[in-house]
Amino acid sequence: xNKFFQRxxxxxxxxxxxxxxxxxxxxxxxxxPSDIVTAAxxxxxxxxxxxxxxxxxxxxxxxxxxAIASVIGVALGLLLGRSDRxxxxxxxxxxxxxxxxxxxxxxxxxxxxxGGTSMQLATIVFGVIWPVLLNTVDGARSVDVTKVDTSAVxxxxxxxxxxxxxxxxxxPKIFAGLRVSLxxxxxxxVISELVGTDNGIGSQLMQAQRExxxxxxxxxxxxxxxxxxxxxxxxxxxxxxxxxxxxxxxxEQHA
Amino acid sequence: MSNMLEVADLGxxxxxxxxxxxxxxxxxxxxxxxxxxxxGCGKSTLLRTISGLIAPSxxxxxxxxxxxxVVFQDYQRSxxxxxxxxxxxxxxxxxxxxxxxxxxxxxxxxxxxxxxxAKKRPWQLSGGMQQRVAIARALAFRPALLLMDExxxxxxxxxxxxxxxLLLRVRREHDTTVLVxxxxxxxxxxxxxxxxxxxxxxxxxxxxxxxxLPAERDQVTTRTDEAFVALRSRVARLLNVGGKPAxxxxxxxxxxxxxxxxxxxx
Ligand SMILES: Nc1ncnc2c1ncn2[C@@H]1O[C@H](COP(=O)(O)OP(=O)(O)OP(=O)(O)O)[C@@H](O)[C@H]1O
Ligand SMILES: [Mg+2]
Numbered sequence: 170x171n172k173f174f175q176r177x178x179x180x181x182x183x184x185x186x187x188x189x190x191x192x193x194x195x196x197x198x199x200x201x202p203s204d205i206v207t208a209a210x211x212x213x214x215x216x217x218x219x220x221x222x223x224x225x226x227x228x229x230x231x232x233x234x235x236a237i238a239s240v241i242g243v244a245l246g247l248l249l250g251r252s253d254r255x256x257x258x259x260x261x262x263x264x265x266x267x268x269x270x271x272x273x274x275x276x277x278x279x280x281x282x283x284g285g286t287s288m289q290l291a292t293i294v295f296g297v298i299w300p301v302l303l304n305t306v307d308g309a310r311s312v313d314v315t316k317v318d319t320s321a322v323x324x325x326x327x328x329x330x331x332x333x334x335x336x337x338x339x340x341p342k343i344f345a346g347l348r349v350s351l352x353x354x355x356x357x358x359v360i361s362e363l364v365g366t367d368n369g370i371g372s373q374l375m376q377a378q379r380e381x382x383x384x385x386x387x388x389x390x391x392x393x394x395x396x397x398x399x400x401x402x403x404x405x406x407x408x409x410x411x412x413x414x415x416x417x418x419x420x421e422q423h424a
Numbered sequence: 425m426s427n428m429l430e431v432a433d434l435g436x437x438x439x440x441x442x443x444x445x446x447x448x449x450x451x452x453x454x455x456x457x458x459x460x461x462x463x464g465c466g467k468s469t470l471l472r473t474i475s476g477l478i479a480p481s482x483x484x485x486x487x488x489x490x491x492x493x494v495v496f497q498d499y500q501r502s503x504x505x506x507x508x509x510x511x512x513x514x515x516x517x518x519x520x521x522x523x524x525x526x527x528x529x530x531x532x533x534x535x536x537x538x539x540x541x542a543k544k545r546p547w548q549l550s551g552g553m554q555q556r557v558a559i560a561r562a563l564a565f566r567p568a569l570l571l572m573d574e575x576x577x578x579x580x581x582x583x584x585x586x587x588x589x590l591l592l593r594v595r596r597e598h599d600t601t602v603l604v605x606x607x608x609x610x611x612x613x614x615x616x617x618x619x620x621x622x623x624x625x626x627x628x629x630x631x632x633x634x635x636x637l638p639a640e641r642d643q644v645t646t647r648t649d650e651a652f653v654a655l656r657s658r659v660a661r662l663l664n665v666g667g668k669p670a671x672x673x674x675x676x677x678x679x680x681x682x683x684x685x686x687x688x689x690x
Contacts, residue, residue, distance in 0.1 A: 315501035322475050322494045323516035323565065333515075337506040414506040416547040 234293025246305025271296030304346030308339025461622030489568025
């Protein structure tokens, strides 16, 4: 309980300060939190079709883009991580591709996919695959030699080697990558919705801004924050369960 | 008795560093052979070539039977922290049906006295218990040959005695053929039916000694046995070739005997 208070007092304090200043300043750019909450209520609770038309499609884009990137990233990462030859060939290409800022590819995907969901998915996948891929490569490489020798001596089948040794050994790194990717997915989801579409949280933000409805704009921004926080919390819980096997002592932590 | 392992003129060179300089020996079925040699003489290299982890530069290794198991010195790292103790023991048995895997793991854990710890994670166990998990895993695999690389080097003296007796018991009960690498002369005499003494790097065979002790051994009586003490001195002398004369060995043996009886009685 104490910890809970400690964590949230600063946050709650800031909101109070914002509320007071917002009410005093009466600046249309910075409405007080109470107005924002009211706007959110009117926008999403009183008009639930906004939820099904904008919020849910956004979330589903974000999650599918992230899931596709994660599956490809982990599979490719395990392969590259355990093969020096493959890494030698693919390494420079990866470094090059990773250096391209994903938003710069939005116009390309816009042309390729003529807008719409596939263009948004492509943007998200291309943008968030790198942390997963590179972390997986790193994790797969770090399987400790005694475990490699043990697996070799017992002549275990290939699927067991990949799924039973390399994957779990790399999983702490993989989860680190997944977390970075998830927050990036949110960013790219918004960016991909700013152009070429008229549904989704991102497009609603743009629309509110164009219509000078700053309270709604803020409501959208807060929603994105809440969404990011919620998704991260869920992933952390999953990670804690999946990595429960990790020793809690200092030695052998990443073996 | 048939030969389980035949090693013929085995040599290994790392780059231009010769680690093993031509070894020829055999291990008979059901035998426990100890390999002793000075630190860095190539004992681990020998085990790695026998187990197929590295290809020897020259010579032949032929093993009767298709599979062997290795208990690595670094037992902590050879166990998988994401698997339970039971999962670790089942690790090499993936090709078997589930029920049989279970049964074999349970059986092997019983041999080493760890049935109660089956659901724990290896890192929740003490060093000696972890080493027993590694031994159980190797035994569950039913290998034609069990290789052990300084298996008890990093546990305390009391645990070491227990593990030595455990090894003697399970290999007698299950007729396992074992090759143990150690740098501990006492251990080699206590455990072995035969001792292979290696020279400094590049390792060559200095002696191939039969151990004239009964199969039943005991930490207190065996270690004070005339034959034990004599063989220990002989191995020590062999390992000191070119070094100091082995005058101190007898004195050291007496001191050892005393400290041993203290350890056991305490
Ligand atoms: N991968 C390697 N590359 C080059 N040299 C090596 C390699 N592995 C071992 N050596 C060298 O070969 C020699 C024998 O090594 P090995 O590990 O087989 O000795 P050992 O008898 O097991 O030693 P210890 O008693 O310390 O365990 C050592 O001098 C070592 O430095
Ligand atoms: Mg060694």
